Amino acid sequence: MKKSDKHQKILNAAIKVFGQKGFFNARISDIAKEADVADGTIYLYFNNKYDILLTLFEEEIGKLITEIRAAISQKSDQREMLYIFALHHLRLVIEKKELAEVLQMELRQSGESIKEYRRTKFADYVNIISEIIRTGQENNIFRRDLKPGIIKRAFFGALDEMSRLWILNPSHKYTVEESAEAISDIFLNGIVAD
Template structure:
């Protein structure tokens, strides 16, 4: 039976391993070791390493989207909305340096893979910025 705690533990471990070694140099066994689970356990939750990377983006960016939306929905001024967005993003990246590194490096290096995947949360994240900018232009 799948455990949400174990899933999150694997995501956190993968984020740390990807930040340290990079996506292409990281191995499933590295992630399993960091998460303190057997290699086979990883495959109960994820199909492959790419699936883990996508899950990192979906889960972590999803949390950030929820936080940002809650704050900017209460604001009318586009400039303040953009400030809120930027401050929330930077605060989250400062709090989770491994995630910041994975986002900055892996979005560039695995750009084609990520682009092909069309990650819904990542697209929504970019759409928030676009919406704020459009409001500011009106």
């Protein structure tokens, strides 16, 4: 971060404030104070309050995609890849708590513009899962009678719900590794006893 990169400073403040209060309850003045900047200054870097949220999505999910793709490319077995995805996703919740809260909440918000947005950038992130599944099916590692699209949803949903638990109740009994392990185990092998 440069000597005084206001753009990033404001964005970091916004992550914190949106994460704590939610988009609608967050005041511009809260963000300004957190960023140690005047209210008006924010409008030199962003068009309006909503623009801060969109930019935040754009940039932070972008980083996330890059990171997770890099981690996955280290593995050759699609079963391991699923575990790695789970691990990274859950780590985010621990390491960037506020960002995770923002994504959790605002991803569900109503409003046409954000719905549209989800269809592009956020979808890219989740589609990493279906790519893994498809490749696994081609390699005969995964059952071919299940649609990758449904597995993708189910798997992401499982992780996301686990995140919600942690955000709500920060004292988690299980480690990130245990949880990632348990969830990928359930998906790979099922819960029925042999």
